[in-house]
Amino acid sequence: MSAYKRVQQWSTFGRMWYLYDAKWQNPLHSANKIKHYLTGTHKPIYHPLSDCGDHVVVINARDIALPGNEWEKRVYFHHTGYPGGATWTLAWELHQKDPTMIIRKAVYNQLDKNLLRRGRMEKLHLFADDQIPESILQNVSSQLTQLRPTPTRLDHYTEEERLQFPKVFDWPKEHVIR
Known part of the structure; x- marks a missing residue:
């Protein structure tokens, strides 16, 4: 195998790291784009049963933008598993508690509902601001x-x-605000 083929094969099978800036982005639309890189559907070797996806680092999750009045209307459901453990949280309350949770839930719901979903979510790295660890x-x-x-x-x-x-x-010149 030539050196060129080895490099080509490495870049195909190797896991890349992508940076995505979520500032002023709709998290529901962003999740659809992030899903393609986490699952690996952008690669020529994609197969639904194999985990060939890449890592995605999302920064500025605190500055997302939901359209219209979705901050007050969108509700997130959580259940503890115990009787009476159901809770419904508004988007603005959830964002106030954890700024990365809305994007995390959006990506989680976009991914296929199979056994590979948890492994793919581990390759999603979320940060509330643009301060990323050097590692x-x-x-x-x-x-x-x-x-x-x-x-x-x-x-x-x-x-x-x-x-x-x-x-x-x-x-007129007298109405111009400077």
């Missing part, structure tokens, strides 16, 4: 693109960029 950061080799671009805050634009921005209406 994990040194393994990251690639970054996944965000599903929607992160908007820039208005106070992060320079004065030149604000003045050059196209105007919808041509206001």
Whole structure:
């Protein structure tokens, strides 16, 4: 086997580490994208009965964005296994307790319901902010693109960029706010 074939085979069968920034992303849509990398469906050697998925490191889980009024309407269910142990928690309460739990539950529900699901969830690494331990950061080799671009805050634009921005209406000079 040539050296090129060995490298090609290693990159096919080796586990890659991907970085995904969840800032201003819908966790339900992000979970669908993360699922493809955890299961390995993006690889040519994918088989549903084999665990050939990659590691995914998700940062900024605290800054996710749910659409509309889903913070107040979406409910997460948990049962302890004992009689009367059912609890329903609103999304904003769950996010306040653990900022990574909404993405964890979204990815868990997206994965196939089989015996490989727990092993695939172990390859998901979630962080509430962008502070990643060096032991994990040194393994990251690639970054996944965000599903929607992160908007820039208005106070992060320079004065030149604000003045050059196209105007919808041509206001009189006395009404311009500086």
